Amino acid sequence: MSSAHPDLPRAPAPEDRPPARADVVILGGGHNGLVAAAYLARAGVRVTLVERLPHLGGAAISAPAFSGHPVRLSRYSYLVSLMPTRLMDDLDLDLRLHSRRTASYTPVVRDGRAGGLLVERVERDATRRSFRELTGGEQEFRAWRRFYDDVGTLARAVAPTLMEPLPTERAIRDQVDDAVWRDLVQQPLGETIERRFLDDTVRGVVATDALIGTFASLHDPSLVQNRCFLYHLIGNGTGEWRVPEGGMGAVTDALAAAARRAGARLVTGTEVTAVRTGPGGVEVAVRDADGDYTVQAALALANVAPTVLHDLTRDDLDDRTPPPAPEGAQLKINLLLTRLPRLRSGIDPSVAFAGTLHLGEDYSQLEAAYRDAAAGRVPSVMPGEVYCHSLTDPSILGGAPEGTHTLTYFGLHTPASLFAADPEATRARAVERALATLDRHLEEPIADCLARDADGRPCLEAKIPQDIERDLAMPGGHLFHGDLEWPWVPNRLRLDTPAQRWGVETAHARILICGSGSRRGGAVSGLGGHSAARAALDLL
Numbered sequence: 001m002s003s004a005h006p007d008l009p010r011a012p013a014p015e016d017r018p019p020a021r022a023d024v025v026i027l028g029g030g031h032n033g034l035v036a037a038a039y040l041a042r043a044g045v046r047v048t049l050v051e052r053l054p055h056l057g058g059a060a061i062s063a064p065a066f067s068g069h070p071v072r073l074s075r076y077s078y079l080v081s082l083m084p085t086r087l088m089d090d091l092d093l094d095l096r097l098h099s100r101r102t103a104s105y106t107p108v109v110r111d112g113r114a115g116g117l118l119v120e121r122v123e124r125d126a127t128r129r130s131f132r133e134l135t136g137g138e139q140e141f142r143a144w145r146r147f148y149d150d151v152g153t154l155a156r157a158v159a160p161t162l163m164e165p166l167p168t169e170r171a172i173r174d175q176v177d178d179a180v181w182r183d184l185v186q187q188p189l190g191e192t193i194e195r196r197f198l199d200d201t202v203r204g205v206v207a208t209d210a211l212i213g214t215f216a217s218l219h220d221p222s223l224v225q226n227r228c229f230l231y232h233l234i235g236n237g238t239g240e241w242r243v244p245e246g247g248m249g250a251v252t253d254a255l256a257a258a259a260r261r262a263g264a265r266l267v268t269g270t271e272v273t274a275v276r277t278g279p280g281g282v283e284v285a286v287r288d289a290d291g292d293y294t295v296q297a298a299l300a301l302a303n304v305a306p307t308v309l310h311d312l313t314r315d316d317l318d319d320r321t322p323p324p325a326p327e328g329a330q331l332k333i334n335l336l337l338t339r340l341p342r343l344r345s346g347i348d349p350s351v352a353f354a355g356t357l358h359l360g361e362d363y364s365q366l367e368a369a370y371r372d373a374a375a376g377r378v379p380s381v382m383p384g385e386v387y388c389h390s391l392t393d394p395s396i397l398g399g400a401p402e403g404t405h406t407l408t409y410f411g412l413h414t415p416a417s418l419f420a421a422d423p424e425a426t427r428a429r430a431v432e433r434a435l436a437t438l439d440r441h442l443e444e445p446i447a448d449c450l451a452r453d454a455d456g457r458p459c460l461e462a463k464i465p466q467d468i469e470r471d472l473a474m475p476g477g478h479l480f481h482g483d484l485e486w487p488w489v490p491n492r493l494r495l496d497t498p499a500q501r502w503g504v505e506t507a508h509a510r511i512l513i514c515g516s517g518s519r520r521g522g523a524v525s526g527l528g529g530h531s532a533a534r535a536a537l538d539l540l
Helices: 031-042 085-090 125-135 139-161 169-173 178-186 189-196 200-210 224-231 248-262 306-312 363-374 423-439 465-472 498-502 527-539
Strands: 021-027 047-050 062-064 072-074 102-110 113-120 265-267 271-278 281-288 291-302 329-337 356-359 384-387 405-415 460-463 511-513
Touching: 021 031, 021 281, 031 047, 031 248, 031 527, 047 291, 062 248, 072 248, 072 405, 102 200, 113 125, 113 200, 125 139, 125 200, 139 169, 139 178, 139 189, 139 200, 139 224, 178 189, 178 224, 189 200, 189 224, 189 363, 200 224, 200 356, 200 363, 248 265, 271 291, 271 306, 291 306, 291 527, 306 511, 329 423, 329 465, 356 423, 363 405, 384 423, 405 423, 423 460, 460 465, 498 527, 511 527
Parallel strands: 021 047, 021 291, 047 265, 102 356, 291 511
Antiparallel strands: 062 072, 102 113, 271 281, 281 291, 329 405, 329 460, 356 384, 384 405
């Protein structure tokens, strides 16, 4: 097991130093920064993007992870849902997203018998039959269909607003039934799930979308779990999560190509050290291998977490209170296999692993894991889910031997604080329990299916929140840069400025947030970059 960070692929050779002046400087070359750069450059704005790392993309990268293997894994982010088709069309992205033929499979063991719940991406007789075999009747399947029909009404109300100025709460609420609004927006999602479903496994499959990247009880009164659930299910009005051909790096490559075609300057290997504001605009202090210098601009777009921006603008903020420090809560394990393992339930592995394989995610297990982690213990049964991207997109295998496959495990309820005292020992314990939860449903241990790298080590890498913070400068390793907010605003909130209307305001009129920390940021959507670009065009 290794948490090492091998050399990542470099983007095309970085341009020369940015010019001393620009209309807009973008801080950070993650996917949102690239979206903003492309939109602004297409509008004729002189835009320069500055990235600290030697490559673009932030969390949306593909790279070989194991020596001796050409396979390119999506090392951090791994699926695309929220990115609007309209955004991809606007920027003429050369990007292909593939649907997975299985939505999810959840292996279970009940009364000593191995079985499972299969949900097809397009639900047909196999899904209905699987519900019946697991639950003993039709009731849970009917409840499932009714629930997701209700979710769909809210998703279809929200999705068309994501590339427009922020709607008010009333504008969204008027489009859905009062009961739907209550169940999804007003009361803790756990109450809704417990009232609408009876089966522990079915409840858990519904609940997991509320916990990806979010550490919370399903009964948290803050409703952060409800907001996370909504973001996972509103993409393009369907909530479908798709696999980018070529891995997540293909998303970055397409966005960078679009930005360059439009004339944006993309500079890598250059760190922003401070941002100062004045009456005429902003001054961005940067550092590269040759030394320190500054760039003057009318606006700065910050594709960094709000807490990072606070540190960069400390001289301007005086004694203003910094934003709360975010805390991520995920365990990411990348594996390379010589073959897919057989499951005890007897289902075809190419079906079970083609979608989201839920592990240890019964509703009762999710709540027990939360209680363990909140008490400072690695959950005794680790909840998580597994994805096999190579079943949907074999192009990432790069000519590997027949039978080779990638697996990505994403573990829940592993907050950064859990690893703080002894990161390596805790990492090892969490990985051991995660794999044990998978092995419970396999006819052979997953370790027997692991490929070996050039040095004979098992092809497995595990990343904890501390790794995410170190590698990507995401404070606390939080995937969303902080708790997600509703993608609308309270009815009485004043929206007097472009930054407020697009949800990208900061403490500085000349600095806009353009990353996951914007009001509609989070996930690989490009929405933070689009919103910041639209606000910037209104200000220039």
